[in-house]
Amino acid sequence: MTRSFGRTRPLPADVEMATASDAPSVGSTNRARSVGWRPGRSGSPWRALRLVTGFALLAVAATACDVPNFGFPTGVTDLTPRILNLWRGSAIAALSVGVFTWGLIFYAIIVFRKKSDELPRQVRYNLPVEILYTIVPLVIVAGLFYYTARDEVVIDKLPAKPDVTVNVIGFRWNWQFRYLDTGQNGTIPVEVTGQPGEPAVLVLPQGRTIRFIETSPDVIHSFWVPEFLFKRDVVPGRINQFQLTITKTGTFIGRCAELCGVDHDRMNFYVKVVPGDEYDRFIAERTRPAALSAAGATTQTSAGTTTRGSGQ
Known part of the structure; x- marks a missing residue:
């Protein structure tokens, strides 16, 4: 017998001797227990x-x-x-x-x-x-x-001819959304660019197919709207796409889901889903020739005001 951590532990030879002694003994207590007890x-x-x-x-x-x-x-x-x-x-x-x-x-x-x-x-x-x-x-x-x-x-399937196409641009540390269906017939494309302390608001129609085309000029970001149950990385030098149809109206917060730098936690935006006719009015108000001629080459911000440049 040996001792291990204060407890008596039988040697292998002791186990073999005990097993051999139990084998011929028909009335042995240990034999009866080993045969009769099974969990x-x-x-x-x-x-x-x-x-x-x-x-x-x-x-x-x-x-x-x-x-x-x-x-x-x-x-x-x-x-x-x-x-x-x-x-x-x-x-x-x-x-x-x-x-x-x-x-x-x-x-x-x-x-x-x-x-x-x-x-x-x-x-x-x-x-x-x-x-x-x-x-x-x-x-x-x-x-x-x-x-x-x-x-x-x-x-990941991309059906042809979506109703709305949006270019999602993630940059340090905000978002820009370009409506690629606008900018035709000599008008300037509608753009929504977030500013520090002023998140961008992406207005989208309900019940229409929307394709998102993602690009980034600097580092990896990730376009994530929790209510979409879906996110996709925005990778520099690569174009990522996905397509969906929003079925409910409302305003939903969006976030960057990829650690991208010091102000990553402030890189939020909003998605405002409206009925189709209200979305058409939203686009028409920003592409009227009179408004464009008065404002010049400007872009629309999330607050509805105008600012020069892309905000980057």
Whole structure:
């Protein structure tokens, strides 16, 4: 016998001698205990607990209750159902794995807790268990990859001829939005440029397809409107695009979701979604020839005033 951290620990030779002495003894107490006692046998309370838990999960799954958003906003675009379902599925899969793992941990703590100083039966190389914890993670990862790739193809699709095209320019440390559908017939394109302490307001129509074309003259930014459930990086030297249709009116805050410098936290903007006729009036008021001839080569700011240059 040896001592380890103040406790008596049997040597391997002692274990072999005890095992050999138990083998021929039919009436031995240890022999009877090793044969008769098995955790998790039928009739044990743990089997009843597993059955109750399984029926409870089945009952919850069979109900028509709404699945929570797990922290996501409700969403205001045509892509909301697809993105929200992907997020919910990922969260449910992660919670299921977590609950199963916690259950195994507490099961081992309760069932295999120390009951005496007797060395328990030693087991190793459980091939079914090893196959199980290799196959199950592969199946989970493959499932998440499939649904993510399937939805990504739809989200990144760019149908031809959108109703509105906006050039999103992220610069240190503000935003500029150019309406690329304007500036025709000799008029100046409508631009909205944020100023220090005056975030840009991007006015968009409800129910029309909108394409965002992103560029940056300096560092990486990220165009993010939480209610869109979507964000995309604005990368220097690269043009990123995405397209969606906004289904609800309202004013929503937008942020830069990529750490871009000292004033990154102030790089906010607003998206004001209005009905289609109000959006048409907004564009028409800023492209009237009389207004342009009086103001000269100017751009519109978020407050509706005019300022020279792009604000950069």
